[in-house]
Amino acid sequence: MTSHAAIRTGAEGLEAGDAVLPCGAPAYYAMPEGGRNFPVVLVAQEIFGLNDHIRDIVRRFGKLGYFAIAPDFLYRHGDPARAPDIETILRTIVYRVPDSETMMIFDESLDFAESRGGARDRAAITGFCWGGRIAWLYAAHNPQLAACVPWYGRLDGPRSDAQPHWPIDVADRIRVPTLGLYGGADPSIPLDLVARMRARLVAADAPADIFVYDDAPHAFFADYRPSYRPEAAHDGWNRMLSFFRAHGMG
Template sequence: MQHTEAAWVTFPSGADTIRGYLALPVRAQEPPPVVVMAHENLGVTEHRERVTERLAAEGFACLTVDLYSRIGGRPPQDFTTADERRAKAFLAARDEQAVPDLEAGLDHLASRADVDASRAAVVGFCLGGGLALAWAVQTDRLACAVPLYGLPELPAAYSPTGRVRSRIDVADRVRCPVQAHFGGADEVIPLDQVARLGDALKLSGQRTEVHVYDGAGHAYHDDTHPNHHAEAARLTWERTLEFLRAHL
């Protein structure tokens, strides 16, 4: 494990100024490879900051892009039900805005002399897991993508088109290796969607892995969440690090 330093940084995304939480390994012998992290629908939580720092401790420069920068760093708060909260959070970080924000985060990393953005990956959680897949379809700048419990199909209420937005329909066009992680007891993501996503990913010709953890629910990697599943989280972390090191 390496010593790290972390701080908020800002960078442009189109006409807007976006912030991100950046953690760097200290005294690295050479500029480290980079990981752009896409957060869940809760935004950049304290837990997400700690995971950013954990990746830096493993030797990666990690930037978690705040996809809610334009609205104060939090998802919309004007909701009355849990379903409404999630729908508004997803709509506020829709693909058309969030993927360019992730790209802008990578641009920021590429402008720095202390990291090596020519070796780049994306890691995403829930909302961010779906964005990781969407980005991997659109760019050749990523060496690999690791989505954790990204929704294979966004419900119509979560989509700006008012129709289901499917990651499955585009997964055969990912341009980099993908390692995906899902809970076998996820109350949000049906296992048949996971299976169909895995089949579609195989058609890409890229190295792809889909791991399903028995008994783990949605958000199982988050040790502050009621669904935290320690064994699934440990194995996911080990596999993620191995995958990142293999491709970066």
């Protein structure tokens, strides 16, 4: 899954590298060299794991003055890079990961960021694809966040003991300012489901909204995949940064 469009961000001017959280989860982080008290961005990966694309996003945030960290919340359940196809990744890895475990891993990521110079009182989460689902759930789990920006995270799906809730189930618990970024041409997240999610957020008086890019498919931000749509990706990135700044993440 590579593309000539893939963005490459260097580590010049950054402290960047791998870490291991107390639970054993690998993580990748980046922040500006020197200084402390950087706003924190937690980055939730796609189903493909802590790959080069996610690491690059972490460095992009670092270049902008954030302490960014992406934990591998799939690590105990398998390596997506070794799976032959997406269905296998979902069935044998992603659907087996307890949401409670994932929430704990992001809690530890926030602790790690604080210990290395991040400002816990100015922390946000963003996530892509399955990580977008996780971003919604983590916002419900941790109402102390300053902001949340899920990118095309599934809003509803099959429930299990490991994964009992979806974003639509926790809409009434969202108290973190949240901006969802979704594609209007994404068959995995139909517009009628987006409308139902919006209605639940409005009914709960949640500080959240969803912006839809009419012709964008799923994974329109993934510059290393054929689904990449530069115009929507660039606009979404800028909307996210503006949203962060508006909520004290400058």
